[in-house]
Amino acid sequence: MTLAQRAMERLQAWPDLMVGPASCGTGRALRSVRDEIVHFHSARDVDLHLTRGAIRRFRYDLAGSSAIHLLPGSCWVTVHLDCDADVDLLLSLVSIALKAHQSPPADDGEPRFAGCNFHRVTVLPRDAVAGG
Secondary structure, eight states: OOOOHHHHHHHHHHOEEEEEEEETSSSSEOOSSSSSSEOSSSSSSEEOOOHHHHHHHHHHHHTTOEEEEEOOTOEEEEEEEEHHHHHHHHHHHHHHHHHTTTTTTOOOSOOOOOSSSSTTTTOOOHHTTTTT
């Protein structure tokens, strides 16, 4: 079982999430009543729909993680699953995303990407990033 499959299996048990096709056309999605929350694109790459406010609030922690890729202007973050700790990180972030999506997004006047980060992000394995 891949890390993404393990994460998907654990998240499917959450009562606030429903499974369906990802709106980007690639992979499966988990959604709340209001929004798509997670896109599983491959065995290791997952896009998570955070709000702009949640990204702002946790940006230093997100930017400090080698598992997370932030794309300026996007309300989605890409999580690269390399180990069990990354799955745990994803589950924690999904909990934050569900809380953040309970209220409508604020109009802050900034441009927004319409969809997830798929095709906008290239995630390199950690060994390649570390130079080894």
